[in-house]
Amino acid sequence: MVNRSQMFEEAIPPEVAYSRADGELWVIGLRGHLDPEELQTVEDATEDALVRWTGPLVFDLREVGFCDSSLLNHLLRTARRRSVAVFGGDGTVRRLLELTGAGRLLPSHPDLESVRAALSSLPRQARP
Template sequence: MVNSGHMFDDFGQTPPVSYTRPEGPAWVIGLCGDVELDLLEEVEAATEQALRSSHGPLLFDLREVGFCDSSLLNHLLLTNRRRQVALFAVGGTVQRLLEVTGAAQILPTYADLGAALTALSLPPAQGRP
């Protein structure tokens, strides 16, 4: 997990990045909680690490995201200009934001990691379920 240096207990907030790892030729970043502008720095740092570490698409796991504002949406769209981005396990609130803004036409969403890897024609990493 990326730690941007601030104490999360001081703010009563949990870090927005729960994990980041390679998955075959892709890189997966798991997000959680309410991802808003004041927590975006950690997401940006994890994304930059992934862009340096992998040449494949970036897959964002949103299963644990309860809410996100336009700052995360903007980050995902800007990242998509640099590298292919896909989302999976998108909840209702985030899905609604994608649909209302038209971003659903740009950022593909999938039910789970397996569906995303299959749709993008990427093999899963060896030894992972």
């Protein structure tokens, strides 16, 4: 006999931990080893969020063990379409953003509350 919760968990792509509205933000939690082979799942979750949501997208990178330029390029492409921020990336993620200069376009924060605080400090007309 198959456990229903087990079937549900098997249907969740391993690269996307969650994707949901959270206040004024849509947050997509990523996890694992993210390289070009796994990126399609992340792209699908992002496209779904862009269709459902008109506000900023935030990527939770706390559980990402590895990422390369393919994820960075995805985030930059998404930032052309919508305001994007990231939080929780480890030292390698932050270093990737710094070395490429992408940190100017993809604000990185230590946690979700920092993202909220940064958005709330913007004048209403400057908010995405």
